[in-house]
Each structure stands twice: as C-alpha cells, then as structure tokens.
Amino acid sequence: MEIKSAEFVMSNSDVGKCPKEPIPEYAFIGRSNVGKSSLINMLTQRKGLAKTSGRPGKTQLINHFKINNNWFLVDLPGYGYARVSKSMKNTFQKFITQYFEKRQQLVSAFVLIDIRHEPQKIDLEFMQWMGEHQIPFSIIFTKADKLKPGAIQRHVKEYESKLLEDAWEEMPNYFITSSSNFTGRDQLLKYIEDINNS
Numbered sequence: 476m477e478i479k480s481a482e483f484v485m486s487n488s489d490v491g492k493c494p495k496e497p498i499p500e501y502a503f504i505g506r507s508n509v510g511k512s513s514l515i516n517m518l519t520q521r522k523g524l525a526k527t528s529g530r531p532g533k534t535q536l537i538n539h540f541k542i543n544n545n546w547f548l549v550d551l552p553g554y555g556y557a558r559v560s561k562s563m564k565n566t567f568q569k570f571i572t573q574y575f576e577k578r579q580q581l582v583s584a585f586v587l588i589d590i591r592h593e594p595q596k597i598d599l600e601f602m603q604w605m606g607e608h609q610i611p612f613s614i615i616f617t618k619a620d621k622l623k624p625g626a627i628q629r630h631v632k633e634y635e636s637k638l639l640e641d642a643w644e645e646m647p648n649y650f651i652t653s654s655s656n657f658t659g660r661d662q663l664l665k666y667i668e669d670i671n672n673s
C-alpha cells in the first residue's frame with residue numbers, strides 16, 4: 476500500500492467521542508518506549524505524525540489518524556510505565572479496556588513488543604487479556620536492527636513457548652520490524668491493505 480495521505484484527526488480519552496465514520500480501524504499498543512511512535516512514523520513516512528518522546532508515558536490519549544482517507548490508524552497510550560501513579564494507571568486501563576470492548580470499527584490491534592528482551596510478564600498478561608476478550612491482534616516485534624537474525628528467531632520462539640504455556644493454541648500472527656531500516660514496513664502495509672480490500 477502506498478501512503479498517499481496521513482492526517483491527525485483527534486485525541487481523546489473517551490471511546491464514545493472517537494470518530495463516528497465507519498471505516499476500518501487498526502490500533503497500535505505496547506509498553507512505553509517500545510518504539511510505537513517511531514513505527515507509526517515509519518509506516519506513514521511522516522516524521523512528526525506520532526510524537527516520539529523522551530519521556531515515556533506522555534501520550535496518554537487515544538489518537539486517531541486517517542490514512543489514505545479510508546482507514547484509521549490509532550495510537551493508544553503505552554502501558555506499564557512505572558513512573559505514573561497508581562490512580563493514573565487505573566484511569567489508563569479503564570479507557571483502554573473500554574476502547575477495546577466498545578470500538579465497533581476496530582478490525583485488529585497490533586501489540587508491539589521490543590524484540591531485544593525476553594518475554595515480559597506485562598506483555599504476556601496483556602495478550603492474555605486480549606485473547607480472553609476475543610479481540611483480534613497481531614504482534615509487532617520492534618527494534619529488529621538491534622539483534623542478529625539468530626537472536627531474533629530465538630526471541631520469537633521464546634515468546635511462542637510462553638504463549639503456548641499460557642494456553643494459546645498457536646503463535647499469533649506476527650511481524651518483525653525496525654523503524655531504523657524499514658524492515659517489515661511492506662509486509663505490515665500489505666497485511667492491512669489485504670484486509671481492507673477483502
């Protein structure tokens with residue numbers, strides 16, 4: 476898919492106030508600092524579209540972007556940022572869960588995971604929650620440029636075994652990406668395009 480246009484539509488913390496237009500929507504979520512803003516900017520080839528920030532946890536809203544005038548890309552707040560207060564974490568959680576439970580236009584989510592680390596409890600728990608609520612998602616492994624191919628495969632396998640232990644029947648669909656060298660961009664955009672055209 477060629478990205479012809481990418482525009483910011485709105486930010487809010489209330490799923491009821493999200494855009495009403497019935498076009499397909501894809502949501503990006505992951506731990507703070509996972510590389511979500513960089514990935515969104517890499518996919519859309521718009522440098523400042525999503526705000527990459529030195530201070531993790533800064534993007535605490537549901538951010539809608541309209542791509543090619545026919546689908547929404549949604550940038551959700553990063554989870555698991557240790558320095559936000561507990562009450563703030565609860566508020567986050569509430570509107571994120573409400574978003575996933577109520578957003579009719581949502582076709583699929585992308586759960587971003589930093590490929591460099593061994594499986595993290597918070598990511599496994601989040602995927603478990605998505606599974607229990609039957610919310611379709613793919614995994615996007617980020618920062619693949621930081622590892623050699625062998626290590627990438629090993630880390631993916633580690634995630635697979637953990638997920639199978641957690642009662643998943645198979646490894647969810649996944650992508651290996653790097654915002655530094657554009658790895659995975661074509662595959663991801665093709666995946667979205669194929670669903671939009673189906």
Ligand code: GDP
Pocket residue numbers: 506507508509510511512513514526527528529531532553617618619620621652653654655656
């Ligand atoms: P966010 O908090 O998830 O939006 O993460 P950012 O996009 O702001 O990225 C967090 C940090 O990781 C920044 O220092 C980025 O430069 C770095 N980063 C993001 N993506 C990549 C990547 O693909 N490769 C490398 N090497 N660094 C990345």
